[in-house]
Amino acid sequence: MAATLPITGDLFEENSAKSRPAELSSEEDYSDTLKLRCDGTTTHIGRDQVSVSDPLANVPRRLVFSDGRVLVTRDHQAVAEIFDQGSGANLTSIVAWAEIFRPRIMVILILLFLASIISLRFALPVAVDVAARMVPASMEARLGGVAFESFDLILKDSELDAQRSDEVRALFDEIVGASDIDFPVDMHIRQGGFLKANAFALPGGPVIVTDELIKLAPNDDALAGVLAHEIGHIEERHGLRRMMRAAGWVILVSVISEEASGLFEEVAAFPTLLIDQAYSRSFETDADDRAIEIIVAIGRDPAAFAEMLNLITKDCGQACDGVDWLSSHPAPGDRIEHIREYGSGGE
Amino acid sequence: MSDSSQPVVQTLGSVPQSPLPPKHRTDSGSHDDGNGKLPIEFDGNASEYFGIWIVNLLLTIATLGIWSAWAKVRRMRYFYGNTRLGADSFEFLASGWQIFRGRIIAFVLLAALSASQYISPWAQLFATLIFIPLFPWIVNLALRFRARMTMWRNIRFSFKGNYWGALGVFVAMPIAGIFSGGLLFPLAGQMAAKYVTKNFHYGTAQFEADPDVGKFYAAFFISIGVMIGAGILMMIPITAAIVGSAMAGSAKKGADLETIFGSLGPAFFSMIFVAIFVYAVGFIAASQVYLALTRNAVINALQLEGGHRFASSLSGTKLAWITISNMVVVLFTAGLMQPWAATRLWRYQTSCYGATPGAPIDEFVDEQREAVSAFGSELGDFEGFDIGFGI
Numbered sequence: 001m002a003a004t005l006p007i008t009g010d011l012f013e014e015n016s017a018k019s020r021p022a023e024l025s026s027e028e029d030y031s032d033t034l035k036l037r038c039d040g041t042t043t044h045i046g047r048d049q050v051s052v053s054d055p056l057a058n059v060p061r062r063l064v065f066s067d068g069r070v071l072v073t074r075d076h077q078a079v080a081e082i083f084d085q086g087s088g089a090n091l092t093s094i095v096a097w098a099e100i101f102r103p104r105i106m107v108i109l110i111l112l113f114l115a116s117i118i119s120l121r122f123a124l125p126v127a128v129d130v131a132a133r134m135v136p137a138s139m140e141a142r143l144g145g146v147a148f149e150s151f152d153l154i155l156k157d158s159e160l161d162a163q164r165s166d167e168v169r170a171l172f173d174e175i176v177g178a179s180d181i182d183f184p185v186d187m188h189i190r191q192g193g194f195l196k197a198n199a200f201a202l203p204g205g206p207v208i209v210t211d212e213l214i215k216l217a218p219n220d221d222a223l224a225g226v227l228a229h230e231i232g233h234i235e236e237r238h239g240l241r242r243m244m245r246a247a248g249w250v251i252l253v254s255v256i257s258e259e260a261s262g263l264f265e266e267v268a269a270f271p272t273l274l275i276d277q278a279y280s281r282s283f284e285t286d287a288d289d290r291a292i293e294i295i296v297a298i299g300r301d302p303a304a305f306a307e308m309l310n311l312i313t314k315d316c317g318q319a320c321d322g323v324d325w326l327s328s329h330p331a332p333g334d335r336i337e338h339i340r341e342y343g344s345g346g347e
Numbered sequence: 348m349s350d351s352s353q354p355v356v357q358t359l360g361s362v363p364q365s366p367l368p369p370k371h372r373t374d375s376g377s378h379d380d381g382n383g384k385l386p387i388e389f390d391g392n393a394s395e396y397f398g399i400w401i402v403n404l405l406l407t408i409a410t411l412g413i414w415s416a417w418a419k420v421r422r423m424r425y426f427y428g429n430t431r432l433g434a435d436s437f438e439f440l441a442s443g444w445q446i447f448r449g450r451i452i453a454f455v456l457l458a459a460l461s462a463s464q465y466i467s468p469w470a471q472l473f474a475t476l477i478f479i480p481l482f483p484w485i486v487n488l489a490l491r492f493r494a495r496m497t498m499w500r501n502i503r504f505s506f507k508g509n510y511w512g513a514l515g516v517f518v519a520m521p522i523a524g525i526f527s528g529g530l531l532f533p534l535a536g537q538m539a540a541k542y543v544t545k546n547f548h549y550g551t552a553q554f555e556a557d558p559d560v561g562k563f564y565a566a567f568f569i570s571i572g573v574m575i576g577a578g579i580l581m582m583i584p585i586t587a588a589i590v591g592s593a594m595a596g597s598a599k600k601g602a603d604l605e606t607i608f609g610s611l612g613p614a615f616f617s618m619i620f621v622a623i624f625v626y627a628v629g630f631i632a633a634s635q636v637y638l639a640l641t642r643n644a645v646i647n648a649l650q651l652e653g654g655h656r657f658a659s660s661l662s663g664t665k666l667a668w669i670t671i672s673n674m675v676v677v678l679f680t681a682g683l684m685q686p687w688a689a690t691r692l693w694r695y696q697t698s699c700y701g702a703t704p705g706a707p708i709d710e711f712v713d714e715q716r717e718a719v720s721a722f723g724s725e726l727g728d729f730e731g732f733d734i735g736f737g738i
Contacts, residue, residue, distance in 0.1 A: 016502075017502050056424050058429070072501070098402050099402045106401065116409060117408065255407060255412035256404065
């Protein structure tokens, strides 16, 4: 091949800041040997004795020779002709090519960026759910146990009479039996206090029901609906999956915003919060569906569940932001409607 | 034939100086300002960096974060490689794999730390307590890695701090600062700066700085003044909010907290939002002022073995303005103007720095290479510490 343009730059001795102007060129006939000219001296260097830094915009290229000397050059064209040509397309060169600013390509990249953010919302849960399957039930139960200990500290013991609480326990066991859960699940009845009429399920473990909820229920079918909903959460491991999805998002957002940087980390946390609410709403709908299925399986009336939800909404009042019900949940009206439809065989 | 093909870059123009004899002329010749002082210049620009930035982002998202290690290398190489001291630019030498390995280790450790709370409260306490004596070691590792990966004129920097020094300035002094109600913080900052600089080396030459503690205290009180000013300004929207809601709620005498809260309109919340915004701006301004004044103090006092001196002339107000306007622009463009913001900030900072060699700059010699791990530096990044050096 014909001689190419020489690479000119500063040649440094190994471990030294001393530099002299030098020139590296490719021999006329043997392109595997290169000629290094500096201060009148010429050295022959094999191409494989030179290690070249990756191309990146117009950052100077470093050519490190096997004898320790270094040639620093801004002759990007010449370096590309002598070195980059031969090695073919590899990941670094493709990336470097893509990075060159061309307005049309940039618009495409921006659209791709927006599209990937949106698809992450659906892609991440899939990846996280796979990971969640590897978490053993015992570890999940431990999580729930630890959380329960905290709740137990602030909730007072139930004031329900023994007969009623036995009835509720029996109902609970009936529901667990009709579900796909194959491990024992405890139920604890406590006074709600600030939680009012409420029930919530902890990961892998106990379900807490408040006195107020039991008293609010017009009949056992209505109560069964609520209990079945909570069992649905445990069955589908919603607590664990929601936690892991949030953690996955936090990590992803922090990694991305480290790239983006300059933003408050708090601003970057905002989308995590919103997405977590969205995932939570879909989990709630899943639990509602599961509740209907279980209620129907044990021969109770699903309409009572919808009615119960109505009662709870009214009882909670305007400023309601309970632990489970009515926070990060679909709007009550929509939920009740969905439950009625699902229950009557629609959807 | 071809003489030294120096890039055709003009200096910032010689500013007429008093006729002192110039220091030893450097080999790179034409780049000082006539008095031997070498300016630092940034040759990068926003559109060039935009390409790198957006490709970084896309690949990071596509690989669910794994590419971020290589993205970091490209980002650092772009900024370092386009920053020149005299005729020669800096280099960032870490490889993507080094950063990646460091991140994996850091990630595993942090995951274990946060998972410990699910094992038992004691486990979490234990894990947190372990972290405190580990912290100086981690900071040293981070500084060592960052230094070792930075090069100028074929010579690497290095950091040789020891555990006890780091424990003193990064753990003991900040704790003392807290117990003294904040009064010892400026002293802690000055001691930390001294510790870092005197353990920094350029090749075999050692750095040293003894910045004036008074300047740190001045910076501290000035930035508190800025915060107080912001606090006073904040009172305006807060007063408006309270007065407004008092007038609206005065009719509902005896109403409980819930009803009052429910009746607050959007006007109230937007006033609160304005107040928070004023506070945030004040906080940023105060921290930038502190940064500018303390960094000037340290760099102006910085010396490198061989009689080399340095200069820094950052303006706190300008830095605050740039930082805040950057944030606003980036926010309103959904992040897309971040490359513009980053290059703008970097360009301003580098334009305020300079070096005056006291001896020919080609006499520096590097030491033998030693292996360093990226783990400490990556752990620092995970946790949000900025353990960068210099710029």
